[in-house]
Amino acid sequence: MEVKELHAPGHRACPGCGCAIAVKIILRETGPNTIIVSPTGCLETFTSPIRSSSWEVPWIHSLFENAPAIATGVLAGLNSQGNPNGTKVVAIGGDGGTYDIGMGSLSGMFERKDDILYICYDNEAYMNTGIQGSSATPLGAGTTTTPVTGDSFGKMVEKKDMVAIALAHGVPYVATASIANLADLKKKVRKGMDNPGPAFILMLTPCNVGWGYEPEETVELARKAVETGLFPIVEFENGNMVSALKIRPVPVEEYLKPQKRYQHLFKNDKFEDVLKAIRKKAEDNIKKFGLA
Amino acid sequence: MKGKTAILEGSRAVAEAVRACRPDVISVYPITPQTHILEDLARFVSSGQLKSQFVRADSEFSAASIVYGASAAGARAYTASASQGLLLMNEVIYAMASTRLPVVLTAVNRAISAPITIQPDHQDTMSLRDTGALQIHVESLQEAYDAHVQSFRIAEDPEVLLPIFICMDGWVLSHSYEPVTVFPDEAISEFAGTFQPVQKLDPAKPLTYGSYADQDVLMEYRYALMLAQEKAREKIRSVTKEYKEVFGHFDGDLIDTHRTEDAEIILVAMGSMVSTIRAAVDELRAEGRKVGLVKVRTFRPFPEEEIIKACGKAPLIAVLDKSLSVNTGGILATEIKAAFYGNPVQPVIVPFMAGLGGKEVNRRVIKEIVDIACRAGDKQGPRGDTIWMGLDHGFFS
Ligand SMILES: Cc1ncc(C[n+]2csc(CCOP(=O)(O)OP(=O)(O)O)c2C)c(N)n1
Ligand SMILES: [Mg+2]
Numbered sequence: 001m002e003v004k005e006l007h008a009p010g011h012r013a014c015p016g017c018g019c020a021i022a023v024k025i026i027l028r029e030t031g032p033n034t035i036i037v038s039p040t041g042c043l044e045t046f047t048s049p050i051r052s053s054s055w056e057v058p059w060i061h062s063l064f065e066n067a068p069a070i071a072t073g074v075l076a077g078l079n080s081q082g083n084p085n086g087t088k089v090v091a092i093g094g095d096g097g098t099y100d101i102g103m104g105s106l107s108g109m110f111e112r113k114d115d116i117l118y119i120c121y122d123n124e125a126y127m128n129t130g131i132q133g134s135s136a137t138p139l140g141a142g143t144t145t146t147p148v149t150g151d152s153f154g155k156m157v158e159k160k161d162m163v164a165i166a167l168a169h170g171v172p173y174v175a176t177a178s179i180a181n182l183a184d185l186k187k188k189v190r191k192g193m194d195n196p197g198p199a200f201i202l203m204l205t206p207c208n209v210g211w212g213y214e215p216e217e218t219v220e221l222a223r224k225a226v227e228t229g230l231f232p233i234v235e236f237e238n239g240n241m242v243s244a245l246k247i248r249p250v251p252v253e254e255y256l257k258p259q260k261r262y263q264h265l266f267k268n269d270k271f272e273d274v275l276k277a278i279r280k281k282a283e284d285n286i287k288k289f290g291l292a
Numbered sequence: 293m294k295g296k297t298a299i300l301e302g303s304r305a306v307a308e309a310v311r312a313c314r315p316d317v318i319s320v321y322p323i324t325p326q327t328h329i330l331e332d333l334a335r336f337v338s339s340g341q342l343k344s345q346f347v348r349a350d351s352e353f354s355a356a357s358i359v360y361g362a363s364a365a366g367a368r369a370y371t372a373s374a375s376q377g378l379l380l381m382n383e384v385i386y387a388m389a390s391t392r393l394p395v396v397l398t399a400v401n402r403a404i405s406a407p408i409t410i411q412p413d414h415q416d417t418m419s420l421r422d423t424g425a426l427q428i429h430v431e432s433l434q435e436a437y438d439a440h441v442q443s444f445r446i447a448e449d450p451e452v453l454l455p456i457f458i459c460m461d462g463w464v465l466s467h468s469y470e471p472v473t474v475f476p477d478e479a480i481s482e483f484a485g486t487f488q489p490v491q492k493l494d495p496a497k498p499l500t501y502g503s504y505a506d507q508d509v510l511m512e513y514r515y516a517l518m519l520a521q522e523k524a525r526e527k528i529r530s531v532t533k534e535y536k537e538v539f540g541h542f543d544g545d546l547i548d549t550h551r552t553e554d555a556e557i558i559l560v561a562m563g564s565m566v567s568t569i570r571a572a573v574d575e576l577r578a579e580g581r582k583v584g585l586v587k588v589r590t591f592r593p594f595p596e597e598e599i600i601k602a603c604g605k606a607p608l609i610a611v612l613d614k615s616l617s618v619n620t621g622g623i624l625a626t627e628i629k630a631a632f633y634g635n636p637v638q639p640v641i642v643p644f645m646a647g648l649g650g651k652e653v654n655r656r657v658i659k660e661i662v663d664i665a666c667r668a669g670d671k672q673g674p675r676g677d678t679i680w681m682g683l684d685h686g687f688f689s
Contacts, residue, residue, distance in 0.1 A: 077363070
């Protein structure tokens with residue numbers, strides 16, 4: 001059967017783009033009765049060139065820092081007209097637009113309990129502007145603004161914990177998902193849409209250009225992030241964990257080694273502590289969420 | 293139509309007008325001296341007098357973004373702000389205008405930090421003058437009420453589709469009490485009509501808003517804003533005229549004039565200061581001095597032709613500014629000078645900085661301005677420096 005993709009092919013994403021894979025699948029689940037909101041970033045750039053949009057659903061981008069507020073406004077606009085068809089509002093934004101510059105706006109959307117599904121595609125850096133570090137860039141990862149040079153080993157501090165931040169706001173549905181498990185991603189999108197009030201889904205979407213690996217390895221790396229324990233697949237309803245994907249943990253090196261952004265960690269003994277910290281992060285996750 | 297005249301606070305007059313125009317979505321963030329409008333509207337909505345979606349925002353940036361999203365979804369949308377809040381909205385307003393979203397915004401004019409102050413001047417809205425949003429400056433509480441009623445129709449006209457700022461001086465207008473004639477909500481609602489968007493975010497007809505563009509599109513978007521502001525000129529005129537026919541009030545269309553016919557010096561200004569100038573002009577006329585006044589009501593679209601026509605053959609013009617473009621001078625004066633470029637009549641234009649940061653401008657100051665301008669007119673060429681009224685030179689020693 002041929003499916004009409006609501007995120008149409010022919011867009012300008014790089015080959016191997018994890019975000020592009022995710023968005024196609026997300027839209028299969030949201031269906032056409034959905035309005036999508038995106039902040040500035042790769043997704044906006046590669047999908048929306050004027051006169052060649054790849055969006056087959058209504059889509060709106062305004063600025064980098066305001067996607068959650070735009071989404072709130074769209075919802076208020078729909079509700080003010082009675083929203084007779086029950087159209088849903090879904091925001092899809094990058095880590096920069098979510099963890100950093102859009103944080104205030106997202107916090108407002110969470111606090112108001114607006115009925116919006118917010119999905120973050122986390123490629124762990126500002127990719128659209130050429131791989132600068134964001135607060136989602138993990139410890140030890142090299143980017144152009146967390147450079148690897150001298151004693152600097154890339155990002156010197158840990159990544160922000162977005163799941164905890166969403167939970168701290170009392171967001172009723174919070175989950176993580178992976179492009180290595182599309183059925184699970186779809187199921188969570190559905191739950192996030194059906195759940196009244198705000199929902200937050202965090203997806204790790206590898207970026208071959210920014211992370212430095214071959215395009216065909218995108219899904220495999222997404223899988224390894226999960227299997228190492230570095231990106232736990234978890235789900236919370238009303239603050240309670242309702243599911244956590246069990247793993248048979250593999251060493252973090254299997255995830256880190258194929259990526260250029262972590263190469264320095266394996267070339268110089270002085271970064272052994274960083275590797276240790278990354279291993280510990282995986283172990284802590286496994287313990288915290290009971291993954292193994 | 294007969295209205296009811298009551299002593300109202302300026303903010304309340306605005307809130308009354310906004311309520312009667314029935315915006316579908318309201319999102320406003322608190323900032324002095326705008327807050328009374330926000331509080332009045334919050335009460336109207338929670339008491340059921342107004343059926344709007346009232347959305348608390350986490351910042352002005354978000355408030356502007358919320359009404360942006362609402363407008364794109366086809367809703368009539370309203371916000372208000374002042375000073376730092378307007379500056380925080382700046383990026384959103386540019387995108388809003390270019391996306392052609394007709395949001396109505398009350399700008400309660402207040403100075404910009406630093407030093408932080410809550411005094412009124414026009415620096416805040418002037419900082420947004422190039423966004424594409426329309427800007428109407430009002431002089432009185434009655435005009436604030438009238439202009440708000442008119443604003444939705446002007447902004448939402450299919451040939452205009454631009455955000456509109458109704459600019460009113462903080463405190464002097466927002467917090468003062470004056471007799472204001474308000475009309476029954478039903479009559480105002482009928483006049484204001486409802487928003488009929490030409491397009492909106494709608495799954496039945498999926499559109500992409502906020503596209504990425506390469507080099508061949510942005511200039512066209514900007515040019516379209518120029519055209520839309522031209523259309524707004526006609527629209528402002530026709531709506532104010534119709535308002536006069538229905539409600540009997542007329543505050544001027546793009547400009548208003550007072551005793552300009554045979555004037556030898558004309559004062560040009562915007563906002564609440566205009567009322568003070570009116571009184572001063574009458575007093576000076578009584579002394580036999582040929583003084584006139586041009587009130588610039590719409591700063592955007594800028595009424596070049598109207599100003600030139602109103603100034604006629606007057607040899608001298610004094611422009612009173614409440615905003616500054618550093619190293620160039622008063623912003624209104626700069627635009628007035630530009631308007632006269634190439635005009636057969638070339639008056640001497642003397643720019644005054646009067647009222648920046650809330651510095652006192654009373655009738656005495658106005659008369660001083662007239663005297664200074666007359667003296668300067670004798671010796672000063674058209675490129676005269678800005679004269680700063682009430683500047684404390686001791687501050688710099
Ligand atoms: C206010 C503002 N600051 C900075 C930028 C430049 N900018 C555009 S996209 C982007 C990075 C986006 O990063 P992210 O949200 O992680 O999305 P990605 O590009 O990685 O998909 C930046 C910094 C901007 N457009 N607006
Ligand atoms: Mg990113």
